[in-house]
Amino acid sequence: MYSGMLIVLLPLALGYCIPCRSQSIVHFINVAVARMVYLILFLMGISLAFVDNLSTHLGTIFTVCLVFLGCITLCNLAGLWLLDVRRGRVEGERGAPALSKWSLLLDSARLCLVIIGGLLVGQWLDPQWFAVDTLSEWALMLLLLLIGIQLRNSGMRLRQILLNRWGLAIALVVMVSSWVGGLAGAWLLDMPASHGLAFASGNGWYSLSGILIGDQLGPVLGSAAFLNDLARELVAILIIPALMRRHPSCAIGYGGATAMDFTLPVLQRSGGVTIVPVAIVSGFVLSLAGPVLILGFLSLSSGG
Template sequence: MYSGLLLVLLPLMLGYCVPCRSTTILRLLNLAVARMVYLILFLMGISLAFVDNLVSHLGTIFSVSLVFLACISAANLVGLWCLDRRHNRLTGEPGAPLQSKWRLLLDSVWLCLVILGGVAIGQVLDPSWFAVDTLSEWALMLLLLLIGVQLRNSGMPLRQILLNPWGLSIAAVVLVSSWVGGIAGAVILDMPLQHGLAFSAGYGWYSLSGILISDQLGPVLGSAAFINDLARELFAIMLIPTLMRRFPSVAIGYGAATAMDFTLPVLQRSGGVAVVPVAIVSGFILSLAAPVFMLGFLSLG
């Protein structure tokens, strides 16, 4: 457990200690993070190709991902809807009309194609000399280091995070309701409860959940975790414009950790600048919580 936590938290904390005021460097950093995500998913595809009788495992991959997606999504939506019933706080004018939703969806399709490319390349590689697991670990550590720098320089001071009760409430509801959905999915699939909780702790961070669960439970379940979290992101893109005005907590919270990066432009266009601090706070907290809880639950198995 401790070595796994160190693998994830050390580079994240080291990155968080690095201040950066150069907008040029930050733009390059954002580009590097995007490229690292593609590399990690490509390596995950290669790892999946090394599984014996891969075709026979496809049913398992899709059934596990769909069950967890349904259970976790249902729990999140109910919990966030209850939060909106108590505190519907969105005020002001909506943002600009959403124009790039299909482009964002296309970006997600590209992520799937990158994994398929890794599977194709993996067919001609020899697992005995291509150390895909070691490469994946190093790539993940570099990604977390860069993400740590991003979090430090996101423009959101720690005091502002701690003083944003709406963002904190959304993060807390997503955290707990995801665990409820993960337990329900594990019961339906007759899996150990700690594995279901690990699936629920990805919070939309597909590159992290895919690699960590692949490392602990194998590439088949790792691929299911990736599909679960990627599909969550896709649904968030489609739901945000529809839900924002009446159910802002649902719109912000369903994207989970992606609320501070990938789905943030969609949130801003649909809800205006008022939702940006709330989205960044909730996404920030869930991004920090994901590796801790995921490795913690996996260590129980």
């Protein structure tokens, strides 16, 4: 348990302690993070290839993914809808023309193709000499170090976060409603409650949830976690424009941690620039909480 938490939290904390004032270096880090995500997903595909009788597990992967996606989506949207009702109708400024959904969906399709590529390459590798677990661990630590630097240099300060009550409220509602959905999914699948809570804590951060859950519970459930959070991102892209005008909390919150990066352009174009600080605060809080919550819940099932 403790070694797993150290692997995640130590590089994240170290990265967050590194200030960076050079825009060229920040740009390089942003590009490196994108490339590292592809590498980790490729290694996840290789891990899947090493699973005995993989074809018999595909049904499990998609069943787990769909059940958790359905339960978490329903609970998220219900909780965020109640938040909007409590806040009253909030009119944002008119956004810019919508981004092409096809281009965004194509980006997500590439991620799936990377995993499939790793799966195909893994058929030709010998698990006895190709230490995919060790490589994934080192790649994850490097990714988290870079993400920590990104978070430190994202422009968000503690004062800005604490003063944005709407963004904090969205993050809290997403976390709690996701846990409810995760518990419901675990009950339907006859899984330990702690596993359901871990699945629910990814909040759309597919590369992180997939590799952390895969490391603790195996590549089959790790792949299910990846697909669950990736599908959440795809659904967010599709529903944000429709929800933004009448239910802005639903539009901002459903994307989870991606509200501060991947889905942020869609949110800005649908709701205007006034939505951006709220989305960044919500995504920032969920990004910081994700690895801690996932590892914390997984440690409950490991018995310490």
